[in-house]
Amino acid sequence: MMDKPYMLQFPQHGDERGWLVVIEGVNDVPFDIKRIFYIYGSDESVIRGRHANRKSEFVLINVCGSCKVKTNDGRGNEDIFVLDKPHAGIYIPKLVWKDMYDFSEDSILLCMASEYYDPEEYIRDMDEFLSEMSEV
Template sequence: MLEFPQKGDGRGQLVIVEGGVDIPFDIKRIFYIYGSDSEVVRGQHANKRTEFVLINVSGQSKVRVKDGRGNEAIFALNRPHTGIYLPKMVWKDMYDFSEGSVLLCLASEHYDTEEYIRDYDKFVELISGGQG
């Protein structure tokens, strides 16, 4: 989990996130997920090269992370000044979106469909040293 600097006064809060400073990579892509209800599961993939930081800037959601070796963790993203760092080659599921949830995703790489692993069994095989 990462906590980002906040500057605030009577006018409200300002959260600052700088690539290479507050997160461990330079940001090459930004996208966000909104309009997903609590029953929707997003993500459901791993990435060969891309690292991510996920921040729920409005509302809340959960992120389940699996390493392909039987370990998993669930993170609740519910504060707009905190996020989760996801290194490459971890399986991620985003789910349990609250009404009005906006999940901001910062990525270390430009989009490349070829580096996505969308089959969990193939991911496990790659992690265990298989060629996929």
């Protein structure tokens, strides 16, 4: 299942004080986490992402609000995932195009990556991505 995007559910621990979600690299996500960033302040008309990565795998979690994630594997398979629970996320393997969109006003999209940032591993042109995937 590591070659296509799929949903993850993280355990919730809670009582009358509230909820706690713990996420550990390798144990709860399928890689060692090397980078964490988050996206907020995007309105519903904005499309973020619009790229694929040659080396990086990602887990995306909307810790507040909601958004949608459209994935494309370059082989004719597209999926749309709704992220609207702080204890659920999507795993996105390397070489999968991703678009994040339809952000709610309060959306905070947490992103965990398997690699440190390297602009050289990004494919930002869909035609280039499709060409690369036809050679794989």
